[in-house]
Amino acid sequence: MKKSILTAGCFLIGIIALAQSTDIEKVKATVDKQDIKNHIYYLASDELKGRETGTPGIEKAADYIADKFKAYGVQPVKGAEEGYFQHVKLKNVTVPTSIKASIGSTDFAKENLALLKGDNIVTAGQAVFLNYGTAEDFEGKHVEGKVVVTYAGGPDQTDPGSLFKLALQKRGLAQKAGALALLEIHEFNPQYWSSVSGYLNHEKMTIFNGSEEEDGLAHLWVNDTSKMLTTLKVGENLKVKLTVNGIDNKTLTSRNVVGMVEGTDPKLKKEFIIYSAHYDHVGVGAPNAEGDSIFNGARDNAVGTVTVLSAAENIARYPTKRSALFILFTAEEKGLLGSKWYVEHPLIPLEQSVYCFNSDNASYNDTTKATIVGLERTTASQHIKDACAAFGLTAIDDPAPEQNLFDRSDNVHFAAKGIPAPTFSLGFTAFDAEVFKYYHQVTDNPETLDYDYLEKFFRSYVLSCRNIANADATPVWVEGDKYYEAGQKLYGTDR
Ligand SMILES: [Zn+2]
Known part of the structure; x- marks a missing residue:
């Protein structure tokens, strides 16, 4: 009796380890250094002129993302336009002379x-x-x-x-x-x-x-x-x-890029995990001493865009139990406008959107880490820590609360609606000089990135996605969090 329980126990542990290793294999099968490099070198190329909202460069980036969605087999979301776009109506407000x-x-x-x-x-x-x-x-x-x-x-x-x-x-x-x-x-x-x-x-x-x-x-x-x-x-x-x-003043239409993959579990597929990042940046400015005037935004936020592309490619090939909704926002740099538009005009009901796993980046100063702003604020933290550990990284929480980073990116609009929404970022242990060297600078170029580190970083993100989307329990805000009550209001108090 004892022995057979032990055998069954070993068997179970074996199955769990196998499931984990299978997911690691699935992540390795789709997330690779050369693909990452190709994406970032294109999105942060001079051709796109810093992807400023309202300029042709950002439209090229939007088309690129949509083409990738199509190639991966990501499904269009009902209510989206021309396949993978959500039109965002904006107004450029000038000042009187x-x-x-x-x-x-x-x-x-x-x-x-x-x-x-x-x-x-x-x-x-x-x-x-x-x-x-x-x-x-x-x-x-x-x-x-x-x-x-x-x-x-x-x-x-x-x-x-x-x-x-x-x-x-x-x-x-x-x-x-x-x-x-x-x-x-x-x-x-x-x-x-x-x-x-x-x-x-x-x-x-x-x-x-x-x-x-x-x-x-x-x-x-x-x-x-x-x-x-x-x-x-x-x-x-x-x-x-x-x-x-x-x-x-001029009105303009910009585009969020959206796509989805339906979940495999008959019950859990009603729940959507949102994978999001902004794909815009700040465009062209005054030239520096070397004459460079294009803010290419490799870290901010070509990297975030590629976290979502990596998740989209992986989940389209190996769907998770919960459904996936991928959103790349426009106009974050103009005041978080694309994400604001989305939560005011959601394509999937917000109460079915159980988690928003955002990615935004300034720069990094520690290639042994991934920094998750809001890591310990939701019950998904262990899934993220485990995923990072599987690729040799340590997941750490926001080291610079004085910067108020949680409320400074697109995730905040989801959080305010009650959706648990941390932001996955390149490893930084302080918002220090090393970060400011690239943050909103013309030096934020693709050739200044460490792609060996990035491969681990993107794999950690995608495995985190899989862990969260396949878990039995739906992730929620930690009790007592600033947004806990908003969550109860959105989903009901029985969750
Ligand atoms: Zn920025």
Whole structure:
């Protein structure tokens, strides 16, 4: 009796070891150094000019990824366009070349004005003062075709978060009431104002959800340094002159690249593991001393793109129990926009998307490690550690919490929705000079990478994917995590 249990035990251990070694063999069969090199040398080539969103270079990268998906046998996702794409609507917002305003008898100098949102306008007419511009303040007031003037923030809400949040509320109310423009009066100290207006007077890209007309309302922040407007009376009619000129906003469509492989387990295939990375980078900038002006972004994030390509090739050939969803995001460098768009327009219901295994990279300083930002925050940590160990690497958690890296990449939009979402990165033990040497520098080139290390790194990622996607238990947030409750809300409390 004893002996047969022992024999059965040995047999079981043998099976587990065999399953593990088979998965290692499967990973080795598809992830190899030369393929990795080919992908990175193309994605980070000068031909793609740094893959900036809105330029032809990034479109070439998107087509390359889609061609690989097709070659691997990755399936298109229902609702995707032209096979493997999700269109992402963006707007490139420029700054006015001239901006002038006077309220009542007070003229404001250009340096005390900043456009928060909206389009060119030239007007001279009526303004109405609505205190803090709350819903009650708007009630019963006739503001159609007029300029609305309000104080910024709320009576006790002047912290930066509230200022921006309440500004959007006021904007919505002003638009609904048919106002011509909205001016908010601030009393910032000069240093703080210069950082706020510096941020606003800066070309940027945003998600474009609305229509041109809705987006057009000129919305200005006015810094009333000499407190000329502190005695305005609610409902008071004022004369106003307003000129905003030279804005040249353009909408554009960019592309997330998406594909899937259906799982093999009749029950678990309803659950999707997302494998994601951004494939854009920052484009072309000022030349360095050697005359190089192309930010090729080999580490950031051709490497991340290839983690997902490696997983796609492997899982298409050897499907896992859970289904796989591969997403390469556009416009991460413009403010995590492609991933934001995806979670707002998911192609697979978010509650079926049980895990997001993201990859993003600055650089590395330790080729014995893989750094997983958020490693210990989900119950998948052992799967990742085991996979790294199988290829001679040590998995470590975020060594630089002060950089707030977890909330600075695409994974954060998934986390905020409740989806466990760590980020798998090249091994770094500190965000130090060695990392900054390449992080967002023209030196981030393919020939500066250690491909022996990369082979271990990509194999570790793909084996982690297999371990997570084949495990009996669905990975969840560790109890008490910042996003634990969001997870309970998304999936229900019985998980
Ligand atoms: Zn970056």
